[in-house]
Amino acid sequence: MLYDCAIVGGGPAGLNAALVLGRARRNVALLDNNQPRNKVTHASHGFITRDGITPAEFRRIGYKEVLGYPSVRHWQVDVTDIQKTESGFRLSLQSGEELHARKLILATGLKEIFPDIAGLHDFYGKSLFNCPYCDGWELRDQPLVLVSEDSGLMHTAKLLYNWTKDFIVCTNGHAPLKAEEQKLLESKGIRIIETPIAAFSGREGLLERVHFEDGTSVERSGGFIAPKLLPKAAFSSQLGYETNEQGGIATDPMGRSSVAGLYAAGDAESVRLSQLIFAAAAGSKAAMSVHMDLTEEDFIL
Structure with missing residues (x-):
């Protein structure tokens, strides 16, 4: 046929x-x-x-x-x-x-090709997502993390600011932001961490903490990651x-x-x-x- x-x-x-x-x-x-x-x-x-x-x-x-x-x-x-x-x-x-x-x-x-971060797939689709338009409402006003290694980071950070003012930007060892972009984010109270991420931790799919390779960590209840x-x-x-x-x-x-x-x-x-x-x-x-x-x-x- x-x-x-x-x-x-x-x-x-x-x-x-x-x-x-x-x-x-x-x-x-x-x-x-x-x-x-x-x-x-x-x-x-x-x-x-x-x-x-x-x-x-x-x-x-x-x-x-x-x-x-x-x-x-x-x-x-x-x-x-x-x-x-x-x-x-x-x-x-x-x-x-x-x-x-x-x-x-x-x-x-x-x-989707994700960065190699321990624990990522335990939280993806539950408290870590890739699209603020799709899941930003559910995470509104929460302390979040935004993980991105590419030039689209600034665009996503601006978008995310409409759902919560309490988020940090993690570049996972990369440097996608221009100096003026970093300055603008910092002027909005957004912390930028360039240290590579070692792992995500939490329970039952709910993110609790982001761990960095230098031994530091920060509490977060969810966030967005750009594959x-x-x-x-x-x-x-x-x-x-x-x-x-x-x-x-x-x-x-x-x-x-x-x-x-x-x-x-x-x-x-x-x-x-x-x-x-x-x-x-x-x-x-x-x-x-x-x-x-x-x-x-x-x-x-």
Whole structure:
């Protein structure tokens, strides 16, 4: 069977793309390995009508809605290879199956690379997070830590100041701040610690103390840590698509990539706007582009 569209990734971008295409009566192959980046998060926020929902419940509702359309079929499996063909794309699955589709949407999201700090994963998703917009409200007015090793630190520090004035900035042995940035933060009463972090400690996922390699420590009840975010999509060598400055798949405003028939949505295209609501909207746009392009092709004599 030749599907109208294959969608790789079953997060909010992939699900919303499948929803739009299912409602457009397109035959869709939705492929997802059930390894969402936000699986450790206790709740997702900022998505109207679903604020505070658990990631698992969000996916359950999404799949129930999407698979209610008979033209959408779901595989819970890894995609091991994708090749461009005359008719579109050939996808090889870990199960040994092959699928063929006229169009392809990559909605594979991001992977996180964390600094090597003891205890980090005991608290991540419970009292340590990476997005103030997502979890700042829950940590408002608490004594927090902000850990970042890159140039985005200043931006995040300014944002976090709206949720709490009591936080310290830790660069974990790096020096991403300019002298004027350090001066500005210090003028706001924000302490900057450049000493490498040795460990986080606390109980039952709740942070209590940050320990440094020089033997000092500081009490904190939570905070934010900036992992390095990289696109999960690993098919650039096979498909030859252009990437943007963040490493995502370069697209036009409607999700079309530089490769004919290939589209990207959500975190696969935009590393910076890593939120459910942005991803879902991008999935909708990419699906509309797919449907529009298929329609135009079907009307050619």
